[in-house]
Amino acid sequence: MEPVYHQKRAFDPLRIWLLLPSWVVIGVFLLIPVGLMLLISFMTKEFRGGVIWEFSLAAYDQFLFDRGLFGDDPPTIQWTYIVIFVRSIVQATIATIFCLIIGFPTAYFIATRDPKNRTFWIFLVTVPYWVNLLIRTVSLKFLIRDNGPINEFLLSFGLLSEPLGLINTNIAVQLGLFYSYLPFMVLPIYASVERFNFTYSEAAADLYADKWSTLRRIVLPNVAPGIAAGCILVFIPSLGAFIAPDLLGGAKNFMIGSLIEEQFKGNAGNWPFGAAASMILLTMVLIALLLYTRQQAKGEVR
Helix, strand or coil, X not given: CCCHHHHHHHCHHHHHHHHHHHHHHHHHHHHHHHHHHHHHHCCEECCCCCEECCXXXXXXXXXXXXXXXXXXXXXXXXXXXXXXXXXXXXXXXXXXXXXXXXXXXXXXXXXXCCHHHHHHHHHHXXXXXXXXXXXXXXXXXXXXXXXXXXXXXXXXXXXXXXXXXXXXXHHHHHHHHHHXXXXXXXXXXXXXXXXXXXXXXXXXXXXXXXXXXXXXXXXXHHHHHHHHHHHHHHHHHHHCCCHHHHHHXXXXXXXXXXXXXXXXXXXXXXXXXXXXXXXHHHHHHHHHHHHHHHHXXXXXXX
């Protein structure tokens, strides 16, 4: 009988053709658009929108330096866009923390239910997300507005003397990001907890470990990959979100996603600058992911 190893080697030539559809999808829908954005970021802005195909570093210069209204002043650091980037990072980080605080207990609860009932709980988590993100964000805006159901309920019972005034605040943006991306935290953690061998927890209990020690020393290290995946899946889209900041945050809570979106709207847009901001954001995300994967690789080696 032919060894299994040689049988596997016999199918090696087919791997290229089996991977071909994935390569086509990645190339058409990822690499080509990103390449075009990179190319546009080095082009010249056309006065009526669009680009002039002439090489220029003006978009990156505009992001980093302020040269005055007519562009002939001595360059100074452009803090406006830097502040927007920092605000986006802070908002995405807070949203990720909130999703983790709520998502981990939720995922743990679902994963420890009877296997027959887990599908129902997963259904409850995901069913709101069958609706378009824009519709869900508008619905959230309706709920938290000054004369919305939440404020009306609290005012009617005398719990408030005046509406909370959540619209156009950082809190509203956080609610929007949390509501938008919570399942991205729950599902990876649920998958990790479901695979966790709970006999380790039972062994820890037999050795008189309390629940918090078991959670900290046994459960969390084993489900850490799911937690890391959930944090990445929440942080990255939160960093580039623009629907929640636009509808719930207003002009004072502008985020980088909103800044990029504005550059591609109408004749007043600046395509090279929007593309440059996108490339800077993409570079930041890739560097963060690279550092994370290197740290994970060092941990596995140890």
